Amino acid sequence: QKEVEQDPGPLSVPEGAIVSLNCTYSNSAFQYFMWYRQYSRKGPELLMYTYSSGNKEDGRFTAQVDKSSKYISLFIRDSQPSDSATYLCAISNFGNEKLTFGTGTRLTIIP
Amino acid sequence: NAGVTQTPKFRILKIGQSMTLQCTQDMNHNYMYWYRQDPGMGLKLIYYSVGAGITDKGEVPNGYNVSRSTTEDFPLRLELAAPSQTSVYFCASSWIGGRVQPQHFGDGTRLSIL
Secondary structure, X not given: OOOEEEOOOOEXXXXXXXXXXXXXXXXXXXXXXXXXXXXXXXXXXXEEEEOOOEEEEXXXXXXEEEOOOOEEEEEEOOOOHHHOEEEEEEEEOOOOOOOEEOOOEEEEEEO | OOOEEEEOOEEEEOOOOOXXXXXXXXXOOOEEXXXXXXXXXXXXXXXXXXXXXXXXXXXXXXXXXXXXXXXXXXXXEEOOOOHHHOEEEEEXXXXXXXXXXXXXXXXXXXXXXX
């Protein structure tokens, strides 16, 4: 079993829709959860970072962590064409300087 | 503020050639990382460094070497290029001083081995 599982997509939704992106993980020791956005031919850029269960909101983006289910989500409200990118989840545990990445979900927002 | 800078952006190598991918960061981060990204495979850690003079292997180190003589620079060397090393290479850095901190990435080097 992979440490982090992420549906690779591709996922296409109309502009203005709510997007839900998800990852599951197997190691309950993981405590730090991140979402990166990667545009074509660019490096990943940090979008959201949380280290606790529950929700964290930043503008149109909400990161949700459910440690009991080992499930993390990223919600995008009022999706825009500029949100079209690949989204990668990344997780780590305390004292571990290395991140474990999901394979990424490719998202396209259709105008 | 440049962040993490990688050079070159693109390169084509012949099998057996060698080259060095350059990476420099201006954020005074102590940790630096090299990843490769293949289609559908996510990011795989090649090598990482916890500070100047200290490096360690990641998940896929074979065929690569690194050095870290300064805080800012972390070059990745390919000694005998092979077609399996065709990939996009990303350098990243972070500050680790207790709580895990996110990594900041460069824009990558696209390498083709023919």
